[in-house]
Amino acid sequence: xxxxxxxxxxxxxxxxxxxxxxxxxxxxLLDGLVPGMRVVVPFGPRTIMGYVLAIHNHSERDNLxxxxxxxxxxPILTExxxxxxxxxxxxxxxxxxxxxxxxxxxxxxxxxxxSLHRLxxxxxxxxxxxxxxxxxxxxxxxxxxxxxxQINEAIKRGEAEWDYExxxxxxxxxxxMVKKVGTLDQFDQYxxxxxxxxxxxxxxxxxxxxxxxxxxxxxxxxxxxxxxxTLSKLEIAGCITFFQGEVYRDPHQAxxxxxxxxxxxxxxxxxxxxxxxxxxxxxxxxxxLLHGVTGSGKTEVYLQAIDTVIRDGKQAIVLVPEISLTPxxxxxxxxxxxxxVAVMHSALSKGERxxxxxxxxxxxxxxxxxxxxxxxxxxxRLGLIIIDEEHESSYKQEDHPRYHVREVAIKRGExxxxxxxxxxxxxxLETYARAKKGVFTLIDMPDRINDSVxxxxxxxDMREELHLGNRSMFSGALKEAIQAxxxxxxxxxxxxxxxxxxxFVMCRDCGYVSECPNCDISLTYHQRxxxxxxxxxxHQEPMPKTCPTCESDSIRFFGTGTEKVEEALNQTFPEARVxxxxxxxxxxxxxxxxxxKQFDNHQADILLGTQMxxxxxxxxxxxxxxxxxxxGLLNLPDFRxxxxxxxxxxxxxGRAGRHDLLGEVIVQTxxxxxxSVELAQAYDYQAFFNQEMxxxxxxxxxxxxxxxxxxxSHEQLLKTEEVARTVxxxxxxxxxxxxIILGPSPSPIERIKGRYRxxxxxxxxxxxxxxxxxxxxxxxxxxxxxxxxxxxxxxxNPQQLM
DNA sequence: AGCACGCCGACT
DNA sequence: GTCGGCGTGCTC
Numbered sequence: 001x002x003x004x005x006x007x008x009x010x011x012x013x014x015x016x017x018x019x020x021x022x023x024x025x026x027x028x029l030l031d032g033l034v035p036g037m038r039v040v041v042p043f044g045p046r047t048i049m050g051y052v053l054a055i056h057n058h059s060e061r062d063n064l065x066x067x068x069x070x071x072x073x074x075p076i077l078t079e080x081x082x083x084x085x086x087x088x089x090x091x092x093x094x095x096x097x098x099x100x101x102x103x104x105x106x107x108x109x110x111x112x113x114x115s116l117h118r119l120x121x122x123x124x125x126x127x128x129x130x131x132x133x134x135x136x137x138x139x140x141x142x143x144x145x146x147x148x149x150q151i152n153e154a155i156k157r158g159e160a161e162w163d164y165e166x167x168x169x170x171x172x173x174x175x176x177m178v179k180k181v182g183t184l185d186q187f188d189q190y191x192x193x194x195x196x197x198x199x200x201x202x203x204x205x206x207x208x209x210x211x212x213x214x215x216x217x218x219x220x221x222x223x224x225x226x227x228x229x230t231l232s233k234l235e236i237a238g239c240i241t242f243f244q245g246e247v248y249r250d251p252h253q254a255x256x257x258x259x260x261x262x263x264x265x266x267x268x269x270x271x272x273x274x275x276x277x278x279x280x281x282x283x284x285x286x287x288x289l290l291h292g293v294t295g296s297g298k299t300e301v302y303l304q305a306i307d308t309v310i311r312d313g314k315q316a317i318v319l320v321p322e323i324s325l326t327p328x329x330x331x332x333x334x335x336x337x338x339x340x341v342a343v344m345h346s347a348l349s350k351g352e353r354x355x356x357x358x359x360x361x362x363x364x365x366x367x368x369x370x371x372x373x374x375x376x377x378x379x380x381r382l383g384l385i386i387i388d389e390e391h392e393s394s395y396k397q398e399d400h401p402r403y404h405v406r407e408v409a410i411k412r413g414e415x416x417x418x419x420x421x422x423x424x425x426x427x428x429l430e431t432y433a434r435a436k437k438g439v440f441t442l443i444d445m446p447d448r449i450n451d452s453v454x455x456x457x458x459x460x461d462m463r464e465e466l467h468l469g470n471r472s473m474f475s476g477a478l479k480e481a482i483q484a485x486x487x488x489x490x491x492x493x494x495x496x497x498x499x500x501x502x503x504f505v506m507c508r509d510c511g512y513v514s515e516c517p518n519c520d521i522s523l524t525y526h527q528r529x530x531x532x533x534x535x536x537x538x539h540q541e542p543m544p545k546t547c548p549t550c551e552s553d554s555i556r557f558f559g560t561g562t563e564k565v566e567e568a569l570n571q572t573f574p575e576a577r578v579x580x581x582x583x584x585x586x587x588x589x590x591x592x593x594x595x596x597k598q599f600d601n602h603q604a605d606i607l608l609g610t611q612m613x614x615x616x617x618x619x620x621x622x623x624x625x626x627x628x629x630x631x632g633l634l635n636l637p638d639f640r641x642x643x644x645x646x647x648x649x650x651x652x653x654g655r656a657g658r659h660d661l662l663g664e665v666i667v668q669t670x671x672x673x674x675x676s677v678e679l680a681q682a683y684d685y686q687a688f689f690n691q692e693m694x695x696x697x698x699x700x701x702x703x704x705x706x707x708x709x710x711x712x713s714h715e716q717l718l719k720t721e722e723v724a725r726t727v728x729x730x731x732x733x734x735x736x737x738x739x740i741i742l743g744p745s746p747s748p749i750e751r752i753k754g755r756y757r758x759x760x761x762x763x764x765x766x767x768x769x770x771x772x773x774x775x776x777x778x779x780x781x782x783x784x785x786x787x788x789x790x791x792x793x794x795x796x797n798p799q800q801l802m
Numbered sequence: 803a804g805c806a807c808g809c810c811g812a813c814t
Numbered sequence: 815g816t817c818g819g820c821g822t823g824c825t826c
Contacts, residue, residue, distance in 0.1 A: 008826080012803050021826040044825040045805055064826055149817080787821085 003057040004030060006067055008050040009096040010043055011110055015782055018095045021050070022059040024066045033067075036075025036082060038108070040068040040166045047164035049110035051100050053082050071168055076108060076361065078380055080415050087411065093771060093778075093794050094401035102401055103376040107170020107354035114139040117163040122154045136163060170354045174244040178231070179214035182239035190237045200226045204234060214245060248355040260335040262304050269297045272443045276305045279419040280312070280383065287410060289390075289435040290423040292445030293454065293683070294654025298423045301445075302386050303336050305421070306367055310340060314383025314418075315366045319405060321392040322346055322371040327593055328618070333369050344370030344377075347589065372397060375408045382416040385409045390422035390431060391647055396799040404797065406431070425654065425685075426647040429696070430703040432689055455625070455656040455663030457649075457681040461672045462629075473560050473568055478626050478666045486576060486605060490661065491621040494569075494608045495652050496562050497632035499582040500524035503559025505532065507547035512555075514544070520751040526584070527563050537753045565608055565628060573606075581609035614651045623663050625656040630669040630677055637748045638801045639701045642676040646688050649680035700740060700763050702797075708762040708770065709798040711747060713755045713791045723790060724758035727777055731762060734773040739764040748802050755791075759801075 004025045010017060023041055025033055033039075033052065041050045042065050049071065077085070081103060088099040101109060115136040122128040127146050131137060139162075142151070154160045182190070187205055194201050203224055220231060234240045265273065272290060279286040292298045306316045320329060322345060333341050342356040342365040359365045360377045368377040372395055375385070387395070387409055395405040406422065413420040422431060422440070435442040448454070460475035470476060485492050504522035505514045514523045516534035523532035525543060533540045546553045557564070566580045579595050586592045592612075599607045600619055607613060607622075633645045649667060656663030669677055679688040697704050710727060714720040724744030731741050743760030750757060764770065774794055784790045 005826095010825085012825080014803055016823095017803080017825070019826095023826060041826080043804090046825090048804095059826080061826060147817090783822095 002030060003055045005056045005059045005064070006033065006039065006052045007054040007056060008039060008041055008052055008067075009100065010041065010050040011048050011097055012043070013095050013097050015095075015779065018089075018097070020053060020096075022061055022064050024064045025055070026066045029067055029070055032073075033070055034075050035079065036077035038071035038076065038110070038168070040071060041065070042068055045162075046114075047166055048112070049166050051077065051082075051097075053086075069166075071110075071166070074361075076104060076378070078378055080380075080412070081376065081378060084376075084408070084411060084415075088401050088403055088408070090771070091407070092401040092403050092796060093774060098400045102373065102397070102403075105170065105354045105357045106350045107168070107357075109169045111167050111169045113165040113167075115163050115165070116142055116151060116160050118160050120159045122159045123157065124150050124154060127151070127154060170350060172246050172358075173249055173351065173355070175247050176217040176242055177214045177245035178217050178220055178235075178240050178242050180208045180211060180239065181241045182237070184209075186237070186239055190234070190239055200224065200230050201233060204231065205239070208234070208240060214243075216245070216247075217242065248359065249349070249352045250355065257331065257334045257338065259338060260332075262307065262336075263300050265300065265304070266297060266447070266449050268292075268445045268447055269301050269449070272301045272445060273304055275441065275443055276301070276384075276419055276421060277308055280305070280308055283417045285410075285413040285417050285419065287413065287420045287440040288422065288443055289427055289431055289440045290421055290443050290445065291427055291432070291435075291685075292423065292425060292443075293448060294425050294651070295448040295450065295452070296425075296445040297449040298388070298445065299332065302388070302421070302423070303332070305384060305386075306337070309383035310337070310366045312383060314381045315363075315377075315379040316368075316384040316386065317374060317377050317379070317382065317409075318367065318369045318386045318388065319372065319374055319395070319409070320369065320388045321394050330369060333367065337367050340365050341367045341369060342377075344368060344374045346371060347592075372405050375405050375412070382412060383418050385413055385418065385420045386423065387421070388423045390424045391426055391428040393644075393799050398800065402795050402798075404799070426650045427685075429643055429689065429692060433693065433703040452662075454683050455653060455665050457653055457665040457667060457683075459672045459677060459681055460666060460668045462668050462670050472572070473565060473628060474572065475666070475668050478668065479572065481624050481664060481666055482573060482576075482606070482626070485624045486573060488623075490623045491599070491602065491604075491619060492606045492624045492626065493613060493617075493619075493622050493652075493655050494565065494606060494626045494628060495610075495614060496560065496565055496608070496628040497610055497648075498559070498561045498629075499563070499584055499610055500533065500535075500561035501527040501563040501567075502557035502561055504557075505543070506556060506558055507550060507552055508554040508556055509552035510547060510550040512547050512549045514548075518751070518754045519749060521749055524561060525557055527567070528584070536749065560629070562608060562610060569606060569608065576606050577604040578606045578608055579604040581607065581613055583610070583612075586612070611648075614648060614655070617655055619655075621661070622656055623661045625652055625663070625665045627652055627665070627667040627669075630667050631671055634671065634674060634676070639696070639699065640799070642674075642692060642695075645674075646676040646680050646692075649677065650683065650685075653680070653683075705740070705763040705765060706767075706796075707798055708764070708774075709759060709795045709801060710761070710774075711757055711759045711791075711793045711795070712744070713752075713757045713793075714788065715755055717756045719788070719790070720756040720758050723781065723784070723792075724760060727792070728760050730777055730780075731760070731773065734776075735762065735764070735767060735770065739767050739770075761801075 006023045006025050008021045008023055010021055035052050035054050037052050039050050039052055040047055047068055085099045085103055089096045115138050118131050118135050127150055130145055191205055207224055290298055309316045330343050342359045344356050360368055368374050397403050409420050434440045460477050465475045482492055502525045505525055514532055516523055516539050518539055519534055519536045521536060523534055526533050530543050531540045532543055547555045562580055562582045566578055569578050579599050581595050598604055634641050653665045656665050675691050712720055712724045728741055728744050740763040744758045747757035747759045778792055781792055
């Protein structure tokens, strides 16, 4: 007997439905249905989408319903990805459906349409006339006009029924194509019948006789300067045929890339490549940490390792942080591997993303370069996974499933027995610790390939500047350095980790600070629109002219954002051309690229920006990098603050003097004696690692302890507190005595979007019970979750403690 | 998450 | 008496 039970995960993201359902496979679908396909299934009174995880020959239950339909011709998940999805759900405590959705492009999500289907004339006149010649009415439209009762009565009388339509969201783009189908005889016959005036027809016959493959109709018309009407004559004669052909929305279509050849390698690059190649030939799933300073030539090592992989007939995934997925980076891969590369990043439209994904799915490419989600590329012969800038926080997904791409990469590496390469100048502390322990293989690349030295970093103590009477945001040294670059026609990059104009607005008379009504956070002034904005819930309000409480007019801006720096730059250096780059100036599609190109063409002298300019940029004429306030990150309530500061300062310094001109870095700070500032100045990763590890050990943080962060939120403060307290109590009771449970305490931002937030943290070394306990707690609060909109979020190995 | 069922108060 | 509010339970 054939297997006819499909094991299905249904598209309902809820605790109670987070299980695998059994369906009977009807005869007509039996042929060709395989695991990994999307299906349409009846679920209660409606019809929804689901993923087939397996096909079995028996079920624990009887009275199974039948599958309604199949949405795919080919499976969209491989056996490996099905297992990976299940693992991901368990690992992150997410629903199965959420994991599978996260692994696939948006375009493969289901779209649902509910409508009323008229089967016979309806007694109820109002309802009947509403149909007005149609047989289906959309449910939303329907309910605007008639009551549910009337509809239900019609259904009961058998005059109508609900119809649930399930379709895939994304569309495959097609264009009209034409190809030759006629025989030579047919063409001859056609020519014989033509009148001598039909010049275009003769031309077209000629054209098609010399053509073997299909061509877009548009192209034929353009090339022959004719019209569809004329072309159709040949179709009627049976010489050619029209059809809809699939095409890719290719965002890089217009670009022609000159292919690049592998560059000669320096000894340290050769050594690194050799080690990776060894693992490639041995088919071993080693994890390498490529610790190489900025400019050490990591990318060329990646490129050449991938080359080996491709020549073996295998495939490679390259992950880069979203922010550094710049055209420059993409071009480098396109130049080396041409059409063998698919690119996936968030700047693509949903359709474009879908098409890049389909290239991978059909194995038309061997390399994917992309941001986080590209780790799920449906390759079947994976030979290598590379994660560049592995310390980047964007590799952790911050909503369900809360996965870290590094862990997924290692999992896939195990399955395919392929190496994973993590690259960084400032590795994540946990990664480096694993490398030192020998879990990962450490490869050092300490030298810059062009033998240039790292730029000198000088620290400016802003407290001293203040004592000297300098109340501006530029230290004397920075001001001088900027002026010098301006005089020499060189370029400058300035970095400030805060957008907007001011960080907060305060009344000098009464101390009033404008705060967001929904979030416990002060509002940021944005000069451009003269508005106060909340960066968390996007609330905005006009800037008050006088203090709302005491009506004094001494309401002032405090703190500094990029807008204010821009203004100050224009005042201090009136001749300087400044480009400001932050979320506010790059919101529009393509703005990011445009601004960078402008700067590259030296249409500006100063590039001023937030985090987004810290990575991957490489401009030959930049000889000065200024960090306006290194303390911005340092004072955040997060145990990783020092690490982030060190990483940021090092990354930013790497932007200066990468070429023949000597670079200089100036870091302004109020805490010059902080070790992450001092050691970044000395480019001493080792010392930083040692010092930070000692602190992590003393304060019981990763990598010495694992963390779990639980955030409870609710509209009422009291309820939030109460639940948080109970959660902690339950954890204390059910976890081992070795687990350290902190809290509950208000989250660093106690209220966001009108909801109070409390958190507690578990620090542990080995807690095999933890997930089961957490699951129990979640289940216990399930009713309250539905009834009062309570939310309990669990983040295993959190990267952000906010 | 929907959706049905069922129980209660507010109306013609 | 009927309409519609929402609390409860189920979905192979």
